[in-house]
Amino acid sequence: SQKIEQNSEALNIQEGKTATLTCNYTNYSPAYLQWYRQDPGRGPVFLLLIRENEKEKRKERLKVTFDTTLKQSLFHITASQPADSATYLCALTNAGKSTFGDGTTLTVKP
Amino acid sequence: DAGVIQSPRHEVTEMGQEVTLRCKPISGHNSLFWYRQTMMRGLELLIYFNNNVPIDDSGMPEDRFSAKMPNASFSTLKIQPSEPRDSAVYFCASSLGSLAGFNIQYFGAGTRLSVL
Numbered sequence: 448s449q450k451i452e453q454n455s456e457a458l459n460i461q462e463g464k465t466a467t468l469t470c471n472y473t474n475y476s477p478a479y480l481q482w483y484r485q486d487p488g489r490g491p492v493f494l495l496l497i498r499e500n501e502k503e504k505r506k507e508r509l510k511v512t513f514d515t516t517l518k519q520s521l522f523h524i525t526a527s528q529p530a531d532s533a534t535y536l537c538a539l540t541n542a543g544k545s546t547f548g549d550g551t552t553l554t555v556k557p
Numbered sequence: 558d559a560g561v562i563q564s565p566r567h568e569v570t571e572m573g574q575e576v577t578l579r580c581k582p583i584s585g586h587n588s589l590f591w592y593r594q595t596m597m598r599g600l601e602l603l604i605y606f607n608n609n610v611p612i613d614d615s616g617m618p619e620d621r622f623s624a625k626m627p628n629a630s631f632s633t634l635k636i637q638p639s640e641p642r643d644s645a646v647y648f649c650a651s652s653l654g655s656l657a658g659f660n661i662q663y664f665g666a667g668t669r670l671s672v673l
Binding site (some may be wrong): 481488489490491492493496536540543544545546547548549550 | 561588590592599600601602605607612613648650654660661662663664665666667
């Protein structure tokens with residue numbers, strides 16, 4: 448069966464450091480992968496999308512890599528800020544349907 | 558645009574009662590998704606529509622759940638009869654895309670359902 452694993456339920460880092468979140472999957476061939484941010488009491492918000500034939504995507508302080516051989520995506524937040532504290536979800540999509548990971552909760556301490 | 562609008566924001570009901578959750582997608586979007594989020598199971602896709610037609614309802618847990626999309630601007634998710642294990646946050650999301658293409662989803666604020 449399809450399985451998506453995101454690294455450790457919680458990640459704590461110091462302000463200014465780079466946060467790296469991992470998304471691993473098995474038994475899945477996604478056409479593309481997305482990362483979303485979710486704050487408490489709110490719905491997920493789209494951040495970045497990367498296609499299966501792309502290796503890396505950047506947007507401001509965010510960077511996503513996608514390795515279809517390793518079946519892994521890495522999500523980096525550079526120069527992290529306390530405002531980056533949230534839960535980050537990866538989603539694998541094929542044929543219009545998305546499957547979400549359980550998320551990693553990031554806390555950036557000042 | 559006001560984004561995806563869900564109502565009610567909170568619903569408390571007793572076991573056995575019928576519950577109806579409502580969603581207004583972003584105007585012009587052609588796909589609509591219903592999700593359920595719990596601590597134990599995370600964010601699960603229940604059903605999604607494309608151009609008002611249900612495409613995949615394999616995530617609907619059982620016959621007590623039903624969803625409709627009578628037009629492009631409105632969808633409902635109904636639970637009848639409700640059970641305590643249905644307690645969760647239910648999200649509606651919409652997107653503009655094809656079944657073959659990518660779908661950046663825009664989520665509503667969710668409905669927090671508590672079944673006593």
